[in-house]
Amino acid sequence: MKKRCTHCILSEHFPGVSYDSEGVCSFCRDKSFLQTEENAIQKAQEQVDELLKTVKAQSNTYDAVMLYSGGKDSTYTLYQAVKKYGLKVLSFTLDNGYIPNQTFDNIVKITDKLGVDNLIFRPSKENMKAIVKASALYPIYNKRTMVRISSVCNSCISMVNTQALRIALEKNISIILAGFTLGQIPVNSIIYKNNYTFLEESRAKSNSLLRKYTGEWLDTYYNLPTSLVKNTVEWPTMVNLLCLEKLSEEEIVAAISTLGWTAPKNVDGCSSNCQLNTFNNVIHEKVYGYNPYELELSHMIRKGLIDRETAISKVETMDPELFKSIADDLQISEDEIGNAGSLYKTGK
Amino acid sequence: MESTLQIQEQLLEFVCRNYMVERDDVIPDESLVDQGIIDSFGLVEISGYIQKEFGIVVVDSEMNRANFGSIVKISNFVEKKRNS
Ligand SMILES: [Zn+2]
Numbered sequence: 135m136k137k138r139c140t141h142c143i144l145s146e147h148f149p150g151v152s153y154d155s156e157g158v159c160s161f162c163r164d165k166s167f168l169q170t171e172e173n174a175i176q177k178a179q180e181q182v183d184e185l186l187k188t189v190k191a192q193s194n195t196y197d198a199v200m201l202y203s204g205g206k207d208s209t210y211t212l213y214q215a216v217k218k219y220g221l222k223v224l225s226f227t228l229d230n231g232y233i234p235n236q237t238f239d240n241i242v243k244i245t246d247k248l249g250v251d252n253l254i255f256r257p258s259k260e261n262m263k264a265i266v267k268a269s270a271l272y273p274i275y276n277k278r279t280m281v282r283i284s285s286v287c288n289s290c291i292s293m294v295n296t297q298a299l300r301i302a303l304e305k306n307i308s309i310i311l312a313g314f315t316l317g318q319i320p321v322n323s324i325i326y327k328n329n330y331t332f333l334e335e336s337r338a339k340s341n342s343l344l345r346k347y348t349g350e351w352l353d354t355y356y357n358l359p360t361s362l363v364k365n366t367v368e369w370p371t372m373v374n375l376l377c378l379e380k381l382s383e384e385e386i387v388a389a390i391s392t393l394g395w396t397a398p399k400n401v402d403g404c405s406s407n408c409q410l411n412t413f414n415n416v417i418h419e420k421v422y423g424y425n426p427y428e429l430e431l432s433h434m435i436r437k438g439l440i441d442r443e444t445a446i447s448k449v450e451t452m453d454p455e456l457f458k459s460i461a462d463d464l465q466i467s468e469d470e471i472g473n474a475g476s477l478y479k480t481g482k
Numbered sequence: 483m484e485s486t487l488q489i490q491e492q493l494l495e496f497v498c499r500n501y502m503v504e505r506d507d508v509i510p511d512e513s514l515v516d517q518g519i520i521d522s523f524g525l526v527e528i529s530g531y532i533q534k535e536f537g538i539v540v541v542d543s544e545m546n547r548a549n550f551g552s553i554v555k556i557s558n559f560v561e562k563k564r565n566s
Contacts, residue, residue: 150502278501279521320523322530332529332545336515336522369542 142432143445147423149281162436171321178324179378185325185371186219189308197221198309198373199302201294202245202252203228204237205407208313209244209395210386211376215311216248219375223311226301228294229256231263232409232460236398243394255297257355261348265289265355266410267464268347270417271474274340282318284414284426289344292337293355299328302370303362314374317433324377329369330358382439402456403448412452413460421475425449483564489536489557496531497553500524510553525550532556538563 137146139159144151152160161167189197200215202208202225215221225245245252257265268274269289279288298310310328337356345352387397397406404427405411418426431445461471484492490510498505501519514520520528529540529550538560549559 276518276521278519278524320527322527323523326526326530327542327545329542329545332542332550333522333525335513335547336520336525339515367542 138446139432141442142435143442143449144428144432145424148428149277161432168436171316174321175316175324175378178321181325182373182375182378185309185373186221190220192308194306194308195222196224196251196305196307198311199224199226199298199305199307199370200311201226201228201298201313202241203294203313203407204233204241204244205313205405206383206386206390206395206397207315207376208407209240209390209393210381211311211313211374212244212248212250213390213393214375214379216250221309221311223250224301224305224307225250225252226294226298227252227254228290228297229254230266230290230408230410231256231259233407234398234400234409236396237407240395240398244390247393253301257293261351261355263464264348265293265344265352267466268344270414270464270466271470271477272343272347273477274343274347276340280418280422280426282426282429284418286410286414286417287408287426290408292340295328296356296358299330299370300358300362302328303358303366308368308370310370310372312372312374313376315430315434316377317430319374319377321377323372323374325371325373327369328372330363330366380437380439382434400456402453403451409456410460412456413464415449416452416457417471417474420471484536486557486561489560490553492535493528493532493553493556496528496535500527508553511555513547513551514553528556532560536560536564 138144139151139153139162140157141162142159144159144161150160154163186197198215198221200208200212200223202212204227212223212225215223227241241252266286266289269286275285275288283291301307302310341352341356344356401407401409402412402415404415415425415427427449431440431448434440435442435445494505494508494510497503497508497514497519501524503519508519509517514524529545532538533540544559548555550556
């Protein structure tokens, strides 16, 4: 059995964690945290309201482009964007080749029901596999980034972000919506300017590593055309509407079920849109010694949105068959997986 | 009002608290990104922090390496903005 905080589920290898005599972790002991977060959420809500008012008044074809994975969180966010905030949304889906059929059915059903346009971008299977494989086996990202997310997930999300930004700039859309929750992103990132030139620097190193292990073609997915960047005066604003709500998973699922959303079967308890999730989590656990969902689920426990037992079952139930089927599909051997851990540890 | 050194001190404290690093691990005149201390979210957080903490407004064109490249550069930038 893994040693975990007795209140949340942060385990002993989580960076910066320590436990008191009652086994409560340093993060749970920080009582001021939730209040600070509450204040930040309130401030973000004001900023969001003001931004939406301005953007809606511009009467463009679309107020926002939304990163729509078809999972429960982004489905709820899309629903909210349309129904609660009255936004004209262009939804955008990255098909990484590992989306369950049920999730695709959900995407069609929900966008139809909400009257929302949908764009799908599907990189070639060969390229996508190369990206997944490189992300899983080599230390591409900053260790600090990995406290919130697995390496493969991060590669997909970086691609979605870049492509959504491209769509926003090409179509003159001022807002990019995403369905991240607090715990997945820091509280200061509920709303922020997606300034590509500013943030590019922080991604340069990981991009060059990913390119090294895949190919020059990578830039098509992770870079914006220079002309587009040069001509941009004002960058779109990223908004994570779901961070403004305080909802449990059951409440989210109940709300979107009325729209016809159905949970896919062949995914693990942490994801409702990607078959890679189990594989990513197992690798992350092997490399870093903790599950990439620990931070998010612990955050939900502290807010009273999930009970500890359910959270533990989510991170501890990993189907070995699901892992093996993905490893086989990517043609990754057990030796390579074992080697990945040691590559990370030596920082090579 | 805080001096540049005090601003630096405050920033250093913010970085250490938020990114779980020791003071001695932060080189003030080197990029926090290059040092592996922050990622893109870190940049967003720091720009949010200085706007709130020091009451300045940062516009898109000011978000670059010249202004945000290190603790020293950020402090100088804050100082310059407050005096303008
Ligand atoms: Zn805890």
